[in-house]
Amino acid sequence: MAAAHRAVDNYRRPPWLSTVEILDLRHFSSDDLRPLLDREVEVWGGLLAWDYRGSADMILRYVDAKILPGYAAVERGSIVGYSFFVYEGSKGVVGDLFVSPRRPDARAIELQMVEHIIATLQQSPGILRVEAQLLTHQAGELAVNFVSAGFHRYRRLFLALHLRGADAPPIPPVGMPRDILVRRWSEQDYQPAAGVITAAYRAHIDSEINDQYRTNAGSNRFLNNIVRFPGCGVFDLDSSFVAIHRPSNTLIGLILCSRVKDDVGHVTQVCLMPEYRGQGIGESLIATTCHSLRNRNFSLLSLTVTEANQRAVDLYRRLGFVELRVFDAFVWEG
Numbered sequence: 104m105a106a107a108h109r110a111v112d113n114y115r116r117p118p119w120l121s122t123v124e125i126l127d128l129r130h131f132s133s134d135d136l137r138p139l140l141d142r143e144v145e146v147w148g149g150l151l152a153w154d155y156r157g158s159a160d161m162i163l164r165y166v167d168a169k170i171l172p173g174y175a176a177v178e179r180g181s182i183v184g185y186s187f188f189v190y191e192g193s194k195g196v197v198g199d200l201f202v203s204p205r206r207p208d209a210r211a212i213e214l215q216m217v218e219h220i221i222a223t224l225q226q227s228p229g230i231l232r233v234e235a236q237l238l239t240h241q242a243g244e245l246a247v248n249f250v251s252a253g254f255h256r257y258r259r260l261f262l263a264l265h266l267r268g269a270d271a272p273p274i275p276p277v278g279m280p281r282d283i284l285v286r287r288w289s290e291q292d293y294q295p296a297a298g299v300i301t302a303a304y305r306a307h308i309d310s311e312i313n314d315q316y317r318t319n320a321g322s323n324r325f326l327n328n329i330v331r332f333p334g335c336g337v338f339d340l341d342s343s344f345v346a347i348h349r350p351s352n353t354l355i356g357l358i359l360c361s362r363v364k365d366d367v368g369h370v371t372q373v374c375l376m377p378e379y380r381g382q383g384i385g386e387s388l389i390a391t392t393c394h395s396l397r398n399r400n401f402s403l404l405s406l407t408v409t410e411a412n413q414r415a416v417d418l419y420r421r422l423g424f425v426e427l428r429v430f431d432a433f434v435w436e437g
């Protein structure tokens with residue numbers, strides 16, 4: 104057991120003080136954290152139909168390597184909550200925050216951890232921006248601490264579309280304009296797709312939330328993270344497509360999908376060059392992904408969208424997506 108653990112065990116607190124202490128996550132090992140992550144896996148499965156085991160295993164490996172900055176909420180030697188963050192150049196990204204929901208004081212512990220994370224990141228030399236999107240937390244739950252520390256808040260929706268069963272709406276046929284060809288994502292698409300993402304999100308609310316979208320290099324990093332690394336589910340090539348303008352042979356849109364559970368897909372990106380919008384191409388890309396997933400017995404397709412992105416929200420609702428959750432994205436620029 105870690106030394107910090109024993110220190111907590113031995114310390115006798117007056118009864119009117121909370122018995123929970125916030126300690127550096129790097130004092131602990133995967134054995135200490137695993138019971139809490141098992142509980143978190145259940146919560147992700149229940150709320151978001153998302154199998155969090157892959158992410159949990161990755162977190163545990165980083166914890167054992169003592170390279171994950173973050174905090175543990177510790178009571179009588181057990182971890183009852185944890186949070187971690189990562190540094191990406193001059194940006195800090197809050198990776199996760201979870202407290203055992205069985206505790207009546209869970210919210211108070213979460214807010215205490217939020218304070219620690221914000222203070223640490225805002226005071227880290229060279230950190231000019233902090234982003235946080237905590238999907239399992241209902242909008243508003245943690246807002247007070249973020250907003251009072253100078254963060255902007257954006258409401259985001261977690262939506263899902265049933266692909267099978269009685270709740271499944273009909274998937275529209277794929278009706279692309281004649282000069283648009285759709286084909287599977289392939290290795291050659293990174294550079295042109297990065298250009299499409301950067302153009303699609305220029306002056307768009309989502310590039311306030313995710314600054315990677317603002318440059319080609321950032322969009323390329325985003326694509327590499329989504330396609331090559333299992334941070335946001337496992338990339339599903341069979342349901343990921345690009346739209347090509349045939350006459351000029353240029354890539355003008357894309358939809359990328361990951362597998363977040365055996366039978367659940369998650370759209371990690373869908374966008375079009377501005378001049379190709381409003382012709383049903385976006386709808387057809389989503390329909391193409393839905394057909395591929397349904398043919399392979401997937402039962403659900405989920406995605407996240409900023410509530411203020413009205414055009415996209417309207418399109419998803421029209422296709423039959425329903426709301427599973429409303430959560431907050433927070434952004435601070437120093």
Ligand SMILES: CC(C)(COP(=O)(O)OP(=O)(O)OC[C@H]1O[C@@H](n2cnc3c(N)ncnc32)[C@H](O)[C@@H]1OP(=O)(O)O)[C@@H](O)C(=O)NCCC(=O)NCCS
Nearest residue numbers: 303373374375380381382383384385386407408415417418
């Ligand atoms: C979201 C996005 C992919 C939608 O693509 P799109 O091709 O414009 O969507 P569609 O054309 O299928 O549908 C959008 C509207 O065009 C209408 N439309 C469809 N076919 C049309 C046609 N032939 N002529 C004119 N309008 C048409 C649809 O009825 C729909 O109307 P609505 O806005 O009243 O719902 C696109 O707007 C985009 O790239 N946005 C920026 C990036 C973004 O926000 N991505 C989503 C992040 S979650």
